Amino acid sequence: MAIQAVRGMKDLLPPEAxxxxxxxxxxxxxxGSFGFSEIRTPILERTExxxxxxxxxxDIVSKEMYTFEDRSGDSxxxxxxxxxxxxxxxxxxxxxxxxxPHKLCTIGPMFRHERxxxxxxxxxxxxxxxxxxxxxxxxxxxxxxxxxxxxxxxGVRQVTLVLNSLGCPECRPVFKQQLQDYxxxxxxxxxxxxxxxxxTNPLRVLDCKQEGCKEISLGAPLISGSxxxxxxxxxxxxxRLLTQSSVTFETDPKLVRGLDxxxxxxxxxxxxxxxxxxxxxxxxxxxxxxxxxxxxATPAIGFALGVERLALLLEDRPEWQQGPSLFIAALGDEPxxxxxxxxxxxxRAGIWVEMSAAATSLKAQMRRANKLGASRVLIVGGxxxxxxxxxxxxxxNGEQEDLPLDQIVDRLKxxxx
RNA sequence: GUGGCUAUAGCUCAGUUUGGUUAGAGCGCCAGGUUGUGGCCCUGGAGGCCGUGGGUUCAAGUCCCACUAGCCACCCCA
Numbered sequence: 001m002a003i004q005a006v007r008g009m010k011d012l013l014p015p016e017a018x019x020x021x022x023x024x025x026x027x028x029x030x031x032g033s034f035g036f037s038e039i040r041t042p043i044l045e046r047t048e049x050x051x052x053x054x055x056x057x058x059d060i061v062s063k064e065m066y067t068f069e070d071r072s073g074d075s076x077x078x079x080x081x082x083x084x085x086x087x088x089x090x091x092x093x094x095x096x097x098x099x100x101p102h103k104l105c106t107i108g109p110m111f112r113h114e115r116x117x118x119x120x121x122x123x124x125x126x127x128x129x130x131x132x133x134x135x136x137x138x139x140x141x142x143x144x145x146x147x148x149x150x151x152x153x154x155g156v157r158q159v160t161l162v163l164n165s166l167g168c169p170e171c172r173p174v175f176k177q178q179l180q181d182y183x184x185x186x187x188x189x190x191x192x193x194x195x196x197x198x199x200t201n202p203l204r205v206l207d208c209k210q211e212g213c214k215e216i217s218l219g220a221p222l223i224s225g226s227x228x229x230x231x232x233x234x235x236x237x238x239x240r241l242l243t244q245s246s247v248t249f250e251t252d253p254k255l256v257r258g259l260d261x262x263x264x265x266x267x268x269x270x271x272x273x274x275x276x277x278x279x280x281x282x283x284x285x286x287x288x289x290x291x292x293x294x295x296x297a298t299p300a301i302g303f304a305l306g307v308e309r310l311a312l313l314l315e316d317r318p319e320w321q322q323g324p325s326l327f328i329a330a331l332g333d334e335p336x337x338x339x340x341x342x343x344x345x346x347x348r349a350g351i352w353v354e355m356s357a358a359a360t361s362l363k364a365q366m367r368r369a370n371k372l373g374a375s376r377v378l379i380v381g382g383x384x385x386x387x388x389x390x391x392x393x394x395x396x397n398g399e400q401e402d403l404p405l406d407q408i409v410d411r412l413k414x415x416x417x
Numbered sequence: 418g419u420g421g422c423u424a425u426a427g428c429u430c431a432g433u434u435u436g437g438u439u440a441g442a443g444c445g446c447c448a449g450g451u452u453g454u455g456g457c458c459c460u461g462g463a464g465g466c467c468g469u470g471g472g473u474u475c476a477a478g479u480c481c482c483a484c485u486a487g488c489c490a491c492c493c494c495a
Contacts, residue, residue: 007486059493063418081495110495115418117488119495126495193492207493258494268494279494306495331453362453370455381453395455 008114008122018320019311023154024107027127027305030150034142036105036129041085043109047075053084053289055260057200064112078111081259082128083286083302084293090132091295100133100298107307119277119309127310130302132290137234140265140285140301141241147269147281147303148247156313159271159280161247164255165235166203166266167227169288175226176202182220189216206254222253231264238265257282261289265301273313280313281305323373325412328355329365331381338385342408349409370395376415378408 005011012020028038047067054061066078079085086104089095095102106128113122129146131139144161151159167175179202187195189212190205197204206217227235242249249267257266266284274280283303290298326346330339336359343353354372356365362379369377377393384390384405392403392411403411 004486064493112494114493115491116486117490120493121495124495128495276490277494281495304495309495329454361448363451363455364448366453366455368455374455377455379454383453391454393454398455400454 006122008116010121010123016311019314019316020307022317022320023307023310023314024127026153027105027107027150030146030153031105031127031129034103034146036103039086039089039104039106040108041079041082041089041106043078043111044076045079045085045088047077049084049088049293050077050080053087053259053261053293054081058258058260060112060258064114066111066113080112081110082106082108082126082304083130083261083289086128086130086302087132087290087293087295087300091290091293096133096296096298101139102132103129104132105129117277119274119306119312121308125307126304127307128302128304130300132300133298134301135287135299137237138241140234140238141245143283143301143303144238144242144249144267145245145247147305150305151269151280154310154314156280156310158273159269159313161242161249161267162252162255162270163239163249163265163267164252165223165227165231165264166256166262166284167223167231168263171226171228171231172223172263175221175223178221178226179203179205183216186216189213201260203256207256217254224253234264257284261286261292263287267303269305271309271313274309277309279306280309321373323375324352324354325375325415326351326353326408327365327369327372327374327377328353329362329369329377329379330355331362331379333359335380335382335385339380342405346409346412349413351409351412376412378403380405 031038047065050065051061056062060080065080067075068077070076086106090102090104107125109123109125111123114120116122127150129143131143148161166172180198183190183194183198183202183205187198190198191208191213194205194208194213197208203223205213206220208214208217239249239251255266255268257268262284264285264287267282268279269281270278271280272278281303283301285299285301287299290296290300328339328343330336336355339355343355346353354369354374356368360368366377374395377395378390379393380390388405389402390405391400392408393400
């Protein structure tokens with residue numbers, strides 16, 4: 001076989017492209033109305049950035065990154081998520097010099113070396129939003145309301161917002177210790193992975209899908225019991241604001257997210273429509289990340305939505321299949337020359353015009369016009385050219401009218417083409 | 418990274434069990450049925466290194482192995 005695309009990297013073909021444009025355009029519109037500015041950061045970053053922000057122990061960093069040495073010997077990585085790069089750009093360009101909050105969004109490809117399946121690619125695309133320098137619960141709520149609003153605008157149904165709070169540096173260690181104490185006596189029933197997680201990240205044990213682990217987790221302490229006063233208050237406020245905004249949600253005290261930098265609010269938008277790939281989007285608060293990357297203490301929160309997964313949930317719409325406003329069917333050499341010129345003139349007026357370059361029968365040209373979805377066909381032969389009047393056929397109802405050739409532009413503009 | 422299923426025309430799939438003439442269908446495509454009129458209908462036509470490479474055999478789309486890719490589950494996540 002000839003050269004194939006790299007595994008897990010897909011071509012976006014013309015029939016699918018309008019859906020993507022719709023998703024991206026709607027997202028930009030919604031993000032814009034919430035005051036988000038676009039930022040575009042490089043796909044390549046120093047490996048260190050991801051190792052330090054996402055966490056060395058996470059699956060992403062430990063086994064999923066596209067990492068390589070460039071020609072100067074620097075270790076570079078193709079971004080597996082957007083937040084780290086955005087935060088890096090925020091610091092490097094000293095965007096914090098202006099008072100916050102800073103609302104930034106970005107749309108683009110991410111890369112993770114995983115085993116591909118439906119809704120999971122090695123190059124995939126995210127709609128990503130971050131609010132930097134915002135500590136209050138209204139920041140969390142605003143972001144979630146915006147995401148819910150976008151899903152609604154897109155017409156994506158059957159998506160549930162699942163919420164949890166992971167606590168802060170104040171209360172999470174207490175909970176971690178409680179968990180470790182609880183599981184310590186029950187290690188025997190845990191899977192191999194979980195026994196390892198117990199030391200590194202005991203919260204993940206709660207998230208394990210193995211039967212034995214699930215059973216043991218049932219009796220485990222819940223993080224909701226360990227929240228410090230301010231974390232509990234923060235979470236209550238977020239929930240209150242969501243309810244006030246009519247955003248429905250569920251809470252799940254076992255929801256844990258894979259990235260180390262999350263604090264307090266963590267969330268996922270889940271669907272039952274995509275099999276094992278049930279997350280359409282996710283995110284959370286990361287109050288410590290900016291400081292950990294060497295910046296000023298800057299509380300922040302963000303989310304990402306997967307474009308491919310959204311596309312899978314969207315039906316095609318008829319308005320995405322628009323055809324040309326006019327097809328010129330020319331019969332004979334002279335009419336074809338005339339049509340070529342007329343087409344350019346109409347196009348200059350912003351009208352989508354097609355014609356066929358080859359000297360084929362009228363029947364073949366009509367078939368082609370029909371296939372392209374042309375709204376009208378102008379039929380021009382030698383007689384019409386001489387008379388300066390040609391039949392214009394409406395392809396929807398089959399009706400034909402005689403139109404003076406010098407009035408085409410006006411006629412089409414009047415028809416809203 | 419682990420396990421399972423799959424790969425035949427542009428698309429969806431028969432044919433593989435029990436190896437044996439020119440590998441089929443539907444849809445799509447092209448042309449004709451109308452000296453210059455699309456969609457529906459009828460007729461005809463084009464289009465296939467049967468994923469790639471190796472092996473078994475007189476003979477492989479069919480059996481065996483490897484590779485590649487897709488799908489499903491695990492893992493994890495968008």
